[in-house]
Amino acid sequence: MSVFIIAEAGVNHNGSVDLAKQLIDVAANSGANAVKFQSFKAENLVAKNTQKAEYQKQTTNASESQFDMLKKLELDMETHKELIAYCQEKDIMFLSTPFDHDSINLLSDLGMQIFKIASGEITNLPYLRHVGSLNKQIVLSTGMSSLKEVESALNVLINSGSLKENITVLHANTMYPTPMEDVNLNAMLTIHKEFDVNVGYSDHTLGIEVDIAAVAMGASCIEKHFTLDKTMDGPDHKASLEPKELKAMVNAIRNIEKALGSSKKKPSSSESANIEIARKSIIASQNIKKGDLLTDGNIATKRPGSGISPMQWDEVIGTVASKDYNTDELI
Incomplete structure (x- = not known):
């Protein structure tokens, strides 16, 4: 089965539908299977006085609150519909990560078949129950979490009505960019061994070599941030791939898939x-x-x-x- 590649546009559209469509063009052109955005209402996601993460302060206006930053990056229902229609036109799957209950319902109403759970939600019991109850395909990121927390989240999703075989667990590190010494790619294999689930890797390193290595180690899903231009204003552009890099990553992964072949040793x-x-x-x-x-x-x-x-x-x-x-x- 081929590796499912998610080109993570995230909030790199900077609140612009036109930029979002350009990102969809880039993702479709790269050969990725899906392009993913983020669905949230700022007032449901973050308390008004919450500080930004350190990397966000470095990449955006440090005096602006996390709430004000996120408010500008919201996508409303009509924008979701417009982007979904554009993805269908470009023959690439639309995905989005919901960050609150309203957004889970929004995506469910729009017919999403795959729900991506961000690393920050892995300890959010009501949220996990809500997503789990939909009995859809689930991609669960596990940045910042221990093996015990991964186990707890899986149990909640399964007990809420999701099938274990429909869950893919992504090893991840929630630092933008992730230092190489903190990647710990072997943990992906630990997750597979411990829970017998499909595994993959959500990458925040600079470059593409770790994604290629993850595929060689057995990842069934790769998620990677991309942007039109790393120098744009916004929290995630700097740690994202530019269009040529995204295409190179997809090509490399497809080559590695072919190269893995069968487990039989015989002359080709x-x-x-x-x-x-x-x-x-x-x-x-x-x-x-x-x-x-x-x-x-x-x-x-x-x-x-x-x-x-x-x-x-x-x-x-x-x-x-x-x-x-x-x-x-x-x-």
């Missing part, structure tokens, strides 16, 4: 033609007369591999030549 069809050229056979290392004893003094191994295999060396040594051989002739 493309290399089979080279077996005779690359392998060796037992040959005469000098002229040999019929009746001569074959010894390591008068036989050797050389290419091509169309004669007797050198693995039969011990069986040939000590036998009598049945005919005359010229130097380099196959025995």
Whole structure:
């Protein structure tokens, strides 16, 4: 099954429908399976006096509150409908992460079949129950969480009515950008081993190599932030991929998928033609007369591999030549 690649537009539309559509164009052109936005009402998401995260202060106006920043990034019902229709036109799936109960209902009413749960909601019991009760496909990010918290969230979702096989758990680190030494990609394998669920990786590192490594390690889903331009104003642009980088990541992942192949070890069809050229056979290392004893003094191994295999060396040594051989002739 191919890796499900989510191009995370997030709030990189900066509140502009036109920018959102340009982001959809980029995601569709990259070959990603889905483009994802964020659905929230600022008043339901954050208390009015809440400080911004440190990385947000560095990438936006530090004196502005988190509430005021988010208020400008809201998408209303009509905008959701417009973006969903545009995604259908561009043949890419529309996804969005809901951050409050109203937004969960909004997305459910709009027919979303996949619900993405952000890392910050993994300890939000009422929220998890609400999403779990919809019995949809769920993608659960696990940044900032312990294994115990992942287990608790999974139990809530399943007990609320979701099927375990419909849940994909994404290992993640909620630092923008994530330092390489904090990625801990092996934790993705721990999640799979502990809970026997589909796993993937939500990436906030700079660059694309960790995403490629995650796919090679068995990720079934990759999520990555992207933007039109890293220098734009806004909280997430700086830690996002630009269009060419997103396309390069998708291409690399698709190549790795092909390269993983099956678990069988056997010659591939493309290399089979080279077996005779690359392998060796037992040959005469000098002229040999019929009746001569074959010894390591008068036989050797050389290419091509169309004669007797050198693995039969011990069986040939000590036998009598049945005919005359010229130097380099196959025995």
